[in-house]
Amino acid sequence: MRLTKYEHSCVLIEDGDARVLIDPGNFSSGFESLTGLSAVLITHQHPDHVDLERLPNLLAKNPDAQVYTDTGTAEVLAGAGIEATAVRAGDHLDLGVGVDVHGEQHAVIHPEIPIVPNVGYLVGGRFFHPGDSFTPPEVEIEILGMPTSAPWQKLSEAIDFLRAVQPSTAVPIHEALLARPQMYYGHFQRLGPDGMELRTVEPGDTVKL
Template sequence: MHLTHYGHACVLVDTGAARLLFDPGAFSSGFESLDGLDAVLITHQHFDHVDADKLRTLLRANPDAALVTDGQTAEQLDGIDTRTVAPGDRLALGGAEIAVVGSGEHAQIHADIPLVANNGYLVDGTLLHPGDAYVPPGLDELATLLLPTGAPWLKVSEAVDYLRAVAPRRVVPIHEQTLADPAMHYRFFDNLRPAGTELLVPDRESPVGV
């Protein structure tokens, strides 16, 4: 399995049997010219996770790719065919098996801001993109966790606690574009990660094996 980070929450996962792109949003770039995709998966409706104009361009270049998202996001994507899923669903995309996980809700930003739907996606039981929520997947072992690093809804202690709760073999920080110095947070993860967890920070747009 190979992973390419296009900044913030946007990640291409190539399992060898399927090419899956997650969260092509406004804070990410470099994904627009991708082709050969089996699916585009959106965790939730916020603009940093889905840019509708870029998404339409991407889907025109990938006419056979499924678009997978939650129901609230689907309602906002007028004129785009979507496959709507929620936690508990399982689906096959190309040659990959996807389990939709999480509580179904975005982490709280503030009590006065309504919660929106959020899907986490577990690929082949080995790689987790949680979207914007820290809900452990309930697995005895996880190979790769994509870890949200900076956002209005989180602080670094919560990120570390989530990392320790999941205790993956490998952690890849994502969702970093709100930070002036993401490397400072990466150092916290490196210093406070659980025993047996490797920190991997890929160069942007450079595939790495996971």
Template structure:
């Protein structure tokens, strides 16, 4: 098995006859020129995991590749004229290597933010990509894509997740937000009390009151 990371949560997995790209999202670059893919997998609908604007060109360059996604993403893609096969936990796919589907729901960001579908993919029985979740499958995980930074994530929870799965190898993913704070600011602004103004002060900036 060979893994190639394309920033954030986008990972190319080459195993057996499979060449599988997972979560080509908005924070990821370099995957656009890939060819010979057997499948493209999407864990959930958030833009950092699914860039619908760049997906058609990728699929056109890989006409043999099957597109699989959680039910929520599949419905959104259908509205854009992109056909994706919706998958559910418990399914097994064969795309030159095996793909076992786990999970079901995105991790809770805040009680006031609706929970969306999220599936996790176990590729070749070895590499688990959980998307935005702490999915614990009922099988051993040899290689884990370990979520690192997100509005729904506390570092201690990721440590507990790592300890619960005890993989042989953990590869940090979902780390682009360490350098892109805007999603956090947007969440604070959206959920703040009505009387509160969020004022972002950049490095070197000032605020007077």
């Protein structure tokens, strides 16, 4: 098995003749030129996991690649004219390499933000991509794609998840937000007190308050 990372949560898994791309989102780059893909797997509908602008061109270059995703994202993709097969926990896919589907829901970001469906994928019985969920799969995991930073997680939760899964190898993913704080800022503005002004100050800038 070979793993290639394309920033944030996007990874390409190659096993034999199978080439499976997971979560080509808008914080990732380099996946756009890939060809010969067997399938594209999407864990959930958030833009950092599925880029609706670049996905059609990717699929045009990979006409044999099928798209698999959760039920909610399948509806979003259908609205964008992209055909996808909805999968649920317990499903098994034969994509040239076996893929087992786990999980059902995204982690809670804030009680006022609706929870969306989220599925994880165990590829080849070895590598597990959880998407944005800290629900441990009820199987042994050899290699874990380990979410590193997100508005929905604390470091303590990440460590607890790592200890619960007990992988032999952990591969950090979902780390682009460490360099892109704007997503956090957006949540502060939307969910903060009414009438609050959010003032971001870049390093080296001076503002009058």
